[in-house]
Amino acid sequence: MDFFSFNEILSIFSATIRISTPLIFAAMAGIFSERSGVVDIGLEGKLLAGAFASASVAAVTHSAWLGLGAAIVIGLILSLIHGFASITHKGDQVVSGVAINIIVSGLTVVLGMAWFHRSGQTPTLPNDARFMPINLYGVDTISNIPIIGDIYSKLLSGYNLLVYVSFAAVALTYWTLFKTRFGLRLRAVGENPKAVDTAGISVNLLRYKAVLIGGILTGIGGTYISIAQNASFIKDMSAGQGYIALAAMIFGKWKPIPAMFSCFLFGFLEALSMRLQGVSLPLIGEVPVQLIQASPYILTVILLAGFVGRAIAPKADGIPYIKER
């Protein structure tokens, strides 16, 4: 196939990275939460809330950083609500997550209308109130070298800060889970909370911490969506990415690095499908748009069926811990 030039391939990959970034944040949040035994369907709502908070605060203060801070605070608050329902009160985790998604989807628009009078949209941000693409060191000189220069300038450089932060988040997630005391306990509590309890550690506290970390990460993810990737908040702009992140997390078997790669996979398939629209394939001719749009999902199913073995969730995932049993 010769549809794609080298440059186009580079651009597909860089689009992949841009599309994957919010998925990665949300997937890492999901890993923390579910590794501790708390299912988090509310990722979608938290992303959306983060997007709204950062766009609103950035619009008022003209500071991307304050926007980020606000998004993190909102993520933490929503996580506390989720924790209060599903950890403290042993409520159903899925219902709690669904409720959060619905509330956020409504409340962001209600508040947006009340504050900015623009049918739920926030004002468009000037560039200095956003996270803008940054050029890595020496891009200008290196970009003149063929191939390597292109790879450096188009594939490695030129993303906004949060993209790089997302990679750091993956590394940090991996490190926290597998190299620290906290991570050991976290993984244990998702597998067998009784073992953790009898080892003298508070199950609830541990789960709260995990869920709160998830709140921070989704806050950053939401910030990326509204003030890095875009320049304002638009209602429901998370557009299902929280659910895709959840799927990526499961696809990655609740492990940070594989989960990151499955986010890339989703991102890649999406980026590819965007470029395939309207391209007519040899023999087949022009493929219906809908088939191309569905292709990421179809491919995911095929990959799942063919290559990925049974995904085993943390054993206590989704089960409230009730002592007297």
Place this chain on the structure above:
Amino acid sequence: MNQASKPLPVWIDIVVIPLINLMLALSVSIVIIYLIGANPFEAIKLMIQGAFGSSEGVGYTLYYATNFIFTGLAVAIAFHSMLFNIGGEGQAYIGGLGVAVVLLAFDHYLPAWMLVPMALMASMVFGAAWAAIPAYLQAYRGSHIVITTIMFNFIAANLMVYLLVNIFIEPGSMTPQSRPFLDNAWLPSMQAIFADIGIKISESPLNLSFIFALIASFFVWIYVWHTRWGYEMRSVGFSEQAASYAGIKTKRVVMITMLISGGLAGLVGINEIMGVQHKLMLDFVAGYGFTGIAVALMGRNHPVGIIMASILFGALFQGGAELAFDMPIISKEMVFVIQGLIILFSGALTYMSRPWIEKLFCVFYQTRNLREI
């Protein structure tokens, strides 16, 4: 899922606690409504009146409930085999496709009494077929059903747009929707049915499907708790190892359960396509599949609970619409917020108030006992 920690009279668990939860949700809503500058009590009155205040309101409430019963049952039955079917949305969409295919093909030739069972079959077969691949992959390839059903929702949406825009569209029409069915392919509305027996009720989309939904609930109840197949299904859900010890073919049970689940979700197509819209159109599922998850969980995966939760959700949808209609300051998004709060308090914070009630109850009993002495 929640184990009651201390025995309380049943009526407290099924009446008092749900009421308290509803009150808590409403109190938070009241604060929010007040903050945006509307009269909260007026709003709540409008909402309740809208949902239950007229036969039309009740009709709408039950019409929504019909959809939720179908999708709620779909989620619940899968849950009994420990399968998390998130695909109700897509299965319902494709179920509607099945209804439309049958009705468009035969409405010129066949009478209503033949079309109804055919459309029922078609909705279930199409819905089940859409669940079949995720089911197969789960049973025989170990692919996670949550992901595959999410993916199939997206695939269904794309398929439907393709079909509607390129195949079913009425020539010359602006709208991607099929031609309307002939009258004989319309499912009788409740209004018409009641008129036949001499009772006048106002018009609403409520139609015969509601009865189908109740029948479906009854069948699910029978199937899950009173047949050997339901027994096998629950065995697989609780313990796959014990099930295979008992000679149960676990993979086949997974397949069958998911097919039933998909079939139930597909029945949304009967209510929407045959009962209300009378033509195939885009996005008629409007999130009912997802709401079904909350309905099933709130109804504790039991048909009676699901019917009650469905009516609650139906009331929220209908009352919410009325509220938004009559109070311009309250937008549809505000209604979402109220709905979300009710789900949160009654579905997830279900037992928050229980310890308090237990204490109250103990005190009450002690004082009563003291008095008796």
Place this chain on the structure above:
Amino acid sequence: MTDSPVAIELKDISKSFGSVQANKNVNLKIYKGTIHGIVGENGAGKSTLMSILYGFYEADHGKIYVNSKETTIKNSTDAINAGIGMVHQHFMLVENFTVLENIILGAESGMMLSHSIANAKNEIRKLEESYGLYVDLNALVQNIPVGQQQRVETIKALYRGAKILILDEPTGVLTPQEADQLFDILRALKEQGTTIVIITHKLREIMRLTDYVSVMRGGEIVTSLKTSQTSKEELAELMVGRKIHLEIDKTPVKPGETLIDVRNLGLTDAQGVKRLDNINFQVKAGEIVGVAGVSGNGQSELLEILSGLSPCSEGKVQISDITITPKRQTDPRAVRNASIAHVPEDRIKRGLIPQFVASETAILGYHNSSAYNGIILTKTEEIRNHCVYLMKNFDVRPNNPDIKSANFSGGNQQKLILAREMEKIPKVLLVGQPTRGVDIGAIEFIHKQIVDIRDKGSAVLLVSGELDELLSLSDRIIVMFDGKIVGQVDASKADERMLGLLMTNSYENKEESQNESSI
């Protein structure tokens, strides 16, 4: 009773779960540096009492003194700080963690794991050397045999500096060899000043190991005695409130037709390891054949093949009317239809469904029978009546078909399963570990039922880790080692020592075969 100081004193401890009073005004003194046994029927309240001491449950009222100081133990941390460690009946281990990770969990020495691990390794080496507690630190818990898992639990407690160690039914899942090793370890611990509380149903162990023994019944401590001043018989009577026959009356064997005929049976697992190798034996009607062996030597696999749960890879089995060859697989349903009943080794995972009510568990595997089904509907009343009938026959307590299976005590769960499998007087009965964790009253009863059914003409294949059970029930015993049959003996001519020798045939290879064993 003696002058040695008191390590733990419980005063007036009571605890109820809803309407069940699990502990009633319990008073107990445990002396420092002694081994104190606690016995009692299933459901007597032993586990509850120990869980209170370990802070897993909170007592409704009562006081706990540790080293004569009143101590509040609200959670496990308090217990650990008071120097109490516990080896739970159902292990509190994270299965997919390594042994080392399980040991340090909650007692890490710093933020970073690598640091904790390095520190821990040294300390664990010390524990290993002083008490003989050897474990493979890098193995995953799910891949090591239960005996090893229990060592992990013990090390966990000691690693946290426990001076008082509670063990809840530690030998229930151990082979006699493993139990012996455990006792050696416990004695070594005692030598070095650790106080030990041990719950067990095996009076023999109490007599061999403990210094003091307390008997519980109906949530209360009936009495506390010096072990040297009592006997098995007395304890049994104190526990149950009546006389117990520990000997089994058995008529001489009258073998009939051959009902199980196993020829050249072999099984190679997915990793290419031979789990069963050239197995040959027969079981005739009216005969009990026992299978002895250290766990993990192929007994479980044998039962699984015979019951249709897994396929074989070589040889041929004729069991009742069923023929099993590598090409001709069967399944549990066909097996059951051929009048073969199976009491699985792991009752919680296979034998019952904890969430089902008793009446549902009572038809597990027989749920398709026309006795319980109409054309479509199940016959709920018949099923309940059947359950009540089974419960009455097998003395299942409480005698209520509507209670969740999980909420019966282990012994009663076992009785219900046995009742289900034995009620129809099958041609062949396959039984795995029938009395694991069951109190002696129930053991007596279960043994009697197994002998009864043999007398009615069933062929019984009995897999058990209890040598005295095998010796007293079986007519013949086959001994397995490393997937092979290494001996067939007449039970009346065998003794424990002989079996022990056969089971550990080539002792030097034992470690290896255990590593290959299944989960």
Place this chain on the structure above:
Amino acid sequence: FDMGGKFDKSFNEGVYNGVEKFKKETGISYKSFEVTNPTQREQAIKKMAKRGANPILGIGFAQGPAIEKVAGEYPNTKFAIIDMVVNKPNVQSIVFKEQEGSFLVGMLAAMASKTHKVGFIGGMDIPLIRKFECGYAQGAKYADPKVEVIQNMTGSTPSAWNDPSKGGELAKAQFDRGVDVVFAAAGGTGIGVYQAAKDAGKLAIGVDSDQNYLQPGTMLTSMVKRVDVAAYNFYKSVKNGTFKPGIISLGLKENGVDWAYDKYNKNLITDKMKKAVQKAKADIISGKIIVHDYMSNNSCK
């Protein structure tokens, strides 16, 4: 009055503006409702009719069947529907010739493009959007026969209208393929397209309302659909008693569609471009240029 809910923001806002203007001038209040599912369309319209609301305006093609039904039941109430034809004696159907406006912005795009490649990003692949696309492509080809039109649709679920991130990525993908002017007819998704165009230094074209102000310097123009005028006129006509049922088809001639030229894009439009467009506009009005309507045969040819 009824809001066509989920359709695109710029479009609804236009109606809102028109109605607000009417309200301000006349002091007559109105009721609005935004639907969340298909069933509510009929419910809301019927309720308005029942409460004696008169006239009632349905916005968006999706309202068509509901209006048709309710108009039959309330023959004395005056209705209007935008973007759809309903044949009832008391219904005024207001349709726009989007293809004509799109034709003009297509011309501008082609003339502004240095790469001879122009882009189109639609929301969902539905006939209305194809109508836009079709007119746009014709205009572009008219101005520059060599031009290549690259088109993308955002998705197949309602979120396709509210997915600016995807809009942005689609735009970037088109830029990578050499596109330097992109026209978005995708509601909220368009915001992302404009932003991406700005970030990449390319040009974008807005839709429905005049969106030039959103990103000055980037917005080449907007394809304006004067729903505000249509709504205003409809109410006015009812008030003045000049209401006429039947189809009102608003094209360039009727000032129903147009291209936006204002202070925000003055610098982007050269005199030459302006002249060409104005000539084409005149030609279309006079019938010299006939812009093919996708709807006439469900095809762009």
